[in-house]
Amino acid sequence: MLKNHNLAKAISGVALRMLVTTIESKAAHSGSVVVLVDLRKTSQMCSRCGPMVKKELPERAHNCPRCGLSVDRDLNAAINTLRL
Ligand SMILES: [Zn+2]
Structure with a gap:
């Protein structure tokens, strides 16, 4: 089933949603909160002053x-992620 790219993407999406639901359930049971963060651009945004500093992946x-x-x-991305 994973050879079909669209089907594989849908299955991966469902699996990810199930993982998030399980983590949210466990967190709620222990009195914690889960915060989902969009990680796009976190490595390019300066964690000290804010503007984007474009860079290639390597x-x-x-x-x-x-x-x-x-x-x-x-480290820059981790600081931005914590802030978000
Ligand atoms: Zn800066």
């Missing part, structure tokens, strides 16, 4: 020309 460092922040791309 580029692993975030160097902001505006504020001078220089950190690992993943």
Whole structure:
């Protein structure tokens, strides 16, 4: 069934929704809250001053020309994710 691209995408979407539902249920049971975050652009947005700093995927460092922040791309994305 996963050879059919459209069907595979639908199955993956259902599986992801089931995972989120299970995590939300477990979190509610333990008194926690699940916050879903759109991760698009989090590695390109400067975590210190905000503007987008375009970079290609192989580029692993975030160097902001505006504020001078220089950190690992993943760390920059993690800081932005926490803020969202
Ligand atoms: Zn900056």
